[in-house]
Amino acid sequence: MKRLRRLLSRRRARDAEQAFVLEGTTIVDEALDAGIELEAVFVTAGAAESTLDRAAAAGVAVRELAPGVIERVADTVTPQPVLAVARYLDAPLEIVQDVTLAVVCVGVSDPGNAGTLLRSAEAAGVGAVVCCDGSVDVYNPKTVRASAGALFHVPVVAGGDAVAVLDRIGGWGLRRLGAAPSGGDDYTNVDLAGPTAFVVGNEAHGLPPALGRSLDGHVTIPMAGRAESLNVGTATAILCFEAARQRREPRP
Template sequence: MPDGVVLTRVDDRALAALSDAVSPAGILAVCRSIDVPLGEALVGGFVAVCADVNDPGNAGTVIRCADAAGAGGVVLAGRAVDLHNPKTIRASAGSAFHLPVAVEPDARAAVLAAKSAGFRVLATTATGRVDLFDAAPLLQQPVAWLFGNEAHGLDPDLLALADDEVAIPIRGRAESLNLSTAAALCLYESARARR
């Protein structure tokens, strides 16, 4: 046991009362906040900026995908879900603890900070002029992927700040993709282009 860590054993009833999980894993911890200042998440060759993403499963999965793809960080911007929501943390599968994640209540400020840090902001839209599978030349430079709300997409004022709009081609009859699936595709295309 590391120095300074206090271990307290509790019975199953107390553990259930302390956890929001239906079937607690058997251990709980009180930890410091894990979010970092905005500048610390805007690093590396590509990052994810989630604007007004309010589903904790989606937010956590984007963090997990960003980590797996090798992104420099993630920003939860605007009216995004709480990073510390237990469902967000669980969906990140541990990635929230080792990938820089910033929380910025002002989505516009997050996008402008990404631009100031040297990132080209690419918004994902159904009608984007750039096809994701033709975007490799854009993805070889530092990119901040801008993902919008699950139900409403990106706010038009925020979309106007993007340098380009990228569309993920849908070859079948599906109307759209889930936010975290779309993010995974975009993040891995960035990783592939920079390889």
């Protein structure tokens, strides 16, 4: 149980083992649906039978825990009586060569926002999400929960250094557009139908200015009311769905 607690609470432990924890029947079911390889499933009496049957059918080891153990270990306030350990799902950066819409996170720090971002990215048809150094770990339990299973469907890349990532992505022909709360081009006036990577920054500080040289431009969502009224997950959703809209539109 110490291992589960460590994997839930410490990124360093997750990185060292390249493994993370899924909490609750919903997300474990999502993982099984998506054919994700699970190392083990941990349950107490009362866990949903269907989940256990499916885990067993998928050849996953199922271990029973004493009553109360999961509740003590879990990150959630009202945990469901199932935990599972899965291997990191990291895709190689090279996957971005083959996608036409990508999101690059630089310093996105809120785990809930990162989860919402993944969820919206999946819905918008984003082909890859790259998380550079300084961005939240997508295997954080809060991110896993907020992603609502999107983590199993959108390829996620642990990107490393942002400048190096953007240089490679640019070399592959994607247009790298930084999301700026103000001062960029109106995102609806920018051609987003070609290969595009939206580069999104920290909730409070935006993108590091030093990144400017590694970008092909900046886009801004014109806002009524006060500035910076959108969270990074919502802003990314709006950008990605505008790209999807332009791609559905008949070309002149």
